[in-house]
Amino acid sequence: MPQRTWLRRSLLTLLGLTAALAATVGLALARADYKLQRQVDLQVAAVPLPDDAAALERGRYLYLSRGCVDCHDRAGGGRVLIDDGKGLLVRGPNIAQGSLTVANYRVEDWVRAIRHGVKPDGRPAIVMPSEDYNRLSDEDMGALIAHLQRMPRVEGGPAIVQLSLPFKAMYGLGLIEDAAxxxxxxxxxxxxxxxxxxxxxxxxxxxxxxxCHGPGFSGGKIPGTPPDWPPASNLTPGEGSAMPAYKSAEQFATMMRSGRRPDGSAVSSVMPFNALKELNDADLHAMYAYLQTLPAKSAGRR
Structure with a gap:
């Protein structure tokens, strides 16, 4: 084949692949915009809100220990969760009293957002990890909402969700899913x-x-996180498990509160230690007991 013909065919092939890639990305971005604006139709009922001291303290405990502080800060004013410097920026909104974000929330709006990952207007709350809270009991949901409604006013603004082009494309292609x-x-x-x-x-x-660890608790790369975030650990007894490092519930609890393994090495700071350190002994020991019962999976199977 003459060199000129070969070069022409190679160039045409390259142009064709580039056009196909551009079309795929364009369709993915359009699909992402559609998904962000879609309506998630749910029938959501309110839950009873307690006002006794024990229930309100339970709500405070849930807020501090279940990961809420990692997006919303201890006082509820919001904080930056992810800023990869490449276009992906996520900041949790102010959800304390007086915040414009939640000023008109009814009880069922709180339930819809926390349990289902859906905003009051029916659109998905793309970074709200509601899969972690979907099974909260009505009693705990009520206690948590009662606490949220009593959080003192604090400085803070609305949510900031800036999606990088790769994140948005993967979301449009279904490689990243929102909680809803x-x-x-x-x-x-x-x-x-x-x-x-x-x-x-x-x-x-x-x-x-x-x-983070997946519905099967076997870990792996967390979809949508920055490239420098490590994969979540395998919490099952399977190949590549992180659990053999913890010979007792006490060792496991110490790691969850200190961020260090029994050998003194540090666990990645992307773990939500601000929340995990608040878990009481009973909950930490119960979690350890539960993890021992999981069926074995190889690391990364989610």
């Missing part, structure tokens, strides 16, 4: 659960880990 896509919205809430050292309570508490 992941959740089985027909599942009933969990029954009331006390903070006791039981496998049932351990499963209830460990649901806060699903967003």
């Amino acid at each position: 896509e992941k959740i089985d919205h027909s599942l009933p809430p969990s029954p009331p659960m006390a903070s006791t050292v039981s496998v049932a309570n351990g499963a209830y508490v460990a649901s806060m880990c699903i967003g």
Whole structure:
């Protein structure tokens, strides 16, 4: 084949591949815009809000220990969760009293956002990890909302969600899902659960880990996170498990509060230690007991 003909065909092939890639990206971005604006039709009922001291303290405990502080800060004013310097910026909104974000929230709007990952206007809350909170009992949901409605005013603004081009394209292609896509919205809430050292309570508490470690708890790369974020650890007894490092519930609890393994090495700071350190002994020991019962999976199977 003459060199000129070969070069022409190679150039045409390259141009064709470039055009196909551009078309795919364009369709992915258009699909992402559609998904961001779609309406998620849900019938959501309000839950009773308690006003007794014990329930309000339970709500405060849930807020501090279940990961809310990582997006909304301890006082509820919001904080930056992700800023990769390449266009992906996520800042949680102010959700304390007086915030414009939640000023008109009804109880069912709180339930819709927390349990289902859907905004009051029916659009998905793209970075709200509601898969972690979908099974909260009605009692705990009510206690949490009651606490949120009593949080003192604090400085802070609305949510900031700036999606990088790769993130948005992957979202449009379905490689990244929002919580409203992941959740089985027909599942009933969990029954009331006390903070006791039981496998049932351990499963209830460990649901806060699903967003990062996957529904099967075997970890792997967390979809949509910056490239420098490490994969989530395998919490099952399978190949590549992180759990053999912890010979007892006490060692596991110490790591969750200190961010360090029994050998002194540091666990990645992307773990939500601001929240995990707030878990009480019963919940941590129950989680450890539950993780021992998981079926073995190889690391990264989510």
